[in-house]
Amino acid sequence: MSLLLSDSVSDYSAYIVFVIIFLTLYLRQRSINSLPPGPTPLPIVGNVLSYGKTPYKRICEWAEKFGDIITLYQGPFRVVLWVNDGQLAIDMFQKQPDLFSQRNPVPFMTYNMAAEGSVVWENGPAWKARRRWMITALRHFGMGKRSLEVKIKTETDIFCQEAANYHSNPFNPQHIVNCAVANIICNIAFGDRYEYSDPEFQELLQNLLKFFKQCSLKNIEMHIPSIMSLPMFKHKALPAIYLTEFVRNQVKKHKETFDPENIRDITDRLLAEGEMCDKEEKKFFNPDVMWTSLLTIFVAGAETTSSTLMWFFIYMATYQEVQDKVRKEIDDVLDGRKPTMADQSSLPYFEATTYEVQRLGNIAGATLPHGNAQECVVKGYKIPKGTIINLNLYRIHTDPKYWDDPMTFDPSRFLIDDGKKVSKPKMFMPFGIGRRACLGESMAKMEIFLVMTNFFQRFKLIIPEGETLPDLDPLVGLTMSPKPFKVCAIPRE
Numbered sequence: 274m275s276l277l278l279s280d281s282v283s284d285y286s287a288y289i290v291f292v293i294i295f296l297t298l299y300l301r302q303r304s305i306n307s308l309p310p311g312p313t314p315l316p317i318v319g320n321v322l323s324y325g326k327t328p329y330k331r332i333c334e335w336a337e338k339f340g341d342i343i344t345l346y347q348g349p350f351r352v353v354l355w356v357n358d359g360q361l362a363i364d365m366f367q368k369q370p371d372l373f374s375q376r377n378p379v380p381f382m383t384y385n386m387a388a389e390g391s392v393v394w395e396n397g398p399a400w401k402a403r404r405r406w407m408i409t410a411l412r413h414f415g416m417g418k419r420s421l422e423v424k425i426k427t428e429t430d431i432f433c434q435e436a437a438n439y440h441s442n443p444f445n446p447q448h449i450v451n452c453a454v455a456n457i458i459c460n461i462a463f464g465d466r467y468e469y470s471d472p473e474f475q476e477l478l479q480n481l482l483k484f485f486k487q488c489s490l491k492n493i494e495m496h497i498p499s500i501m502s503l504p505m506f507k508h509k510a511l512p513a514i515y516l517t518e519f520v521r522n523q524v525k526k527h528k529e530t531f532d533p534e535n536i537r538d539i540t541d542r543l544l545a546e547g548e549m550c551d552k553e554e555k556k557f558f559n560p561d562v563m564w565t566s567l568l569t570i571f572v573a574g575a576e577t578t579s580s581t582l583m584w585f586f587i588y589m590a591t592y593q594e595v596q597d598k599v600r601k602e603i604d605d606v607l608d609g610r611k612p613t614m615a616d617q618s619s620l621p622y623f624e625a626t627t628y629e630v631q632r633l634g635n636i637a638g639a640t641l642p643h644g645n646a647q648e649c650v651v652k653g654y655k656i657p658k659g660t661i662i663n664l665n666l667y668r669i670h671t672d673p674k675y676w677d678d679p680m681t682f683d684p685s686r687f688l689i690d691d692g693k694k695v696s697k698p699k700m701f702m703p704f705g706i707g708r709r710a711c712l713g714e715s716m717a718k719m720e721i722f723l724v725m726t727n728f729f730q731r732f733k734l735i736i737p738e739g740e741t742l743p744d745l746d747p748l749v750g751l752t753m754s755p756k757p758f759k760v761c762a763i764p765r766e
């Protein structure tokens with residue numbers, strides 16, 4: 274009897290404790306009322322369940338309703354501000370870099386991949402030193418230079434040959450696009466390139482895609498990563514584990530054949546730097562920590578650029594009249610000669626098309642999360658130090674306040690001087706703005722320019738006969754990529 278009584282008392286007290294926690298969290302959430310407005314959060318989960326299938330569209334609806342800066346809750350405690358206006362973004366990120374250049378790690382990503390050495394998830398002196406190191410290493414291996422141009426052109430030739438192998442039959446370009454872009458990165462980071470049919474390479478690319486797909490706001494583990502310790506979520510860690518192992522193996526193999534007199538790639542440079550460092554610097558450049566920077570280069574550089582090329586293809590297949598102009602410009606200016614980076618400024622229509630693909634494709638629909646170094650006031654709202662702040666690039670790139678007819682694909686919006694020059698409006702920011710902006714921008718631009726100009730010099734791209742136009746609504750993960758589609762690459766004689 275007394276045992277029964279004590280059981281029901283303990284059930285009862287567990288119930289009371291649960292209700293108290295529930296109410297405390299709810300009231301706490303509701304009490305942070307100095308923050309910008311936003312949709313009403315649910316207790317415990319916040320707004321996590323309200324993103325729907327297309328989070329970027331939902332956030333834009335909230336922006337419409339609540340304004341230029343809004344508050345969302347990821348779970349009970351994580352407050353996330355979304356900056357939805359371009360001018361406000363510039364005023365915060367570009368004009369006050371000391372205040373808004375902190376990085377707030379995405380827990381799902383740092384739960385799976387180490388943050389230390391990654392650059393992307395770091396702050397303070399370590400971030401500064403390692404970001405500088407990464408830019409120098411990328412430049413040393415060709416970013417913005419002729420040596421990388423040669424590597425990209427070699428890969429582009431292989432890419433075009435792979436496209437030709439489909440003999441004008443319908444194919445989904447994703448496979449060859451992913452292979453070409455990953456090979457360019459692997460070449461400078463690890464000194465390797467792979468055959469497109471190599472099963473190990475296929476597995477690597479599959480895991481990369483899965484990882485990006487998982488990092489979508491609509492997935493609960495993005496907001497509450499500890500959920501991944503539950504048995505039914507454990508498999509979600511596998512892509513990150515695979516990518517991590519791949520990079521660690523590269524470092525191990527490089528250590529076995531390392532020769533300080535012959536620095537072959539960025540991995541070797543990392544090992545050399547670790548050897549040369551004095552004690553003070555070693556804490557930043559120890560290869561046992563810095564291997565994560567190689568992971569960043571591979572993860573940040575491969576999928577983003579591939580998705581851009583895929584958007585380029587889908588828009589060119591959909592808008593034949595734009596493709597005709599792109600091909601005509603290439604033919605008129607190059608007269609059959611192979612494109613080089615020196616031709617970039619002579620191909621304004623191509624450049625304007627690239628901008629328009631990036632604007633409407635919105636590969637990065639948002640920046641990675643920033644944070645404020647100090648408590649501050651934005652638009653009259655008091656923002657506590659360290660609050661998570663995202664820039665809504667999708668909204669900024671489609672805001673009717675800044676773009677005429679924003680949902681229409683029209684490269685000419687970027688042209689001035691009778692189409693002879695390209696103008697880049699300040700509201701166009703596909704690589705982010707301020708101190709945290711993408712450090713691989715010039716490498717990505719080289720890849721897009723060389724791969725696409727070479728391709729359209731050699732092929733006309735059409736939708737397969739009898740097929741409807743592709744769906745231009747994106748698949749949303751960490752980036753926005755087109756849904757699978759098929760095209761025919763018709764060789765031009």
Ligand code: HEM
Binds near residue numbers: 574581704
């Ligand atoms: C078209 C391709 C690409 C796009 C659209 C893109 C876009 C972006 C965006 C929007 C950010 C976040 C900026 C912010 O948080 O404010 C970013 C950060 C970053 N990107 Fe890219 N990126 C591309 C290619 C690359 C490449 C090729 C690399 C390197 C090889 C790279 C490396 C990085 C790194 C390391 C960061 C973090 C910088 C930091 O936190 O200091 N990205 N990128």
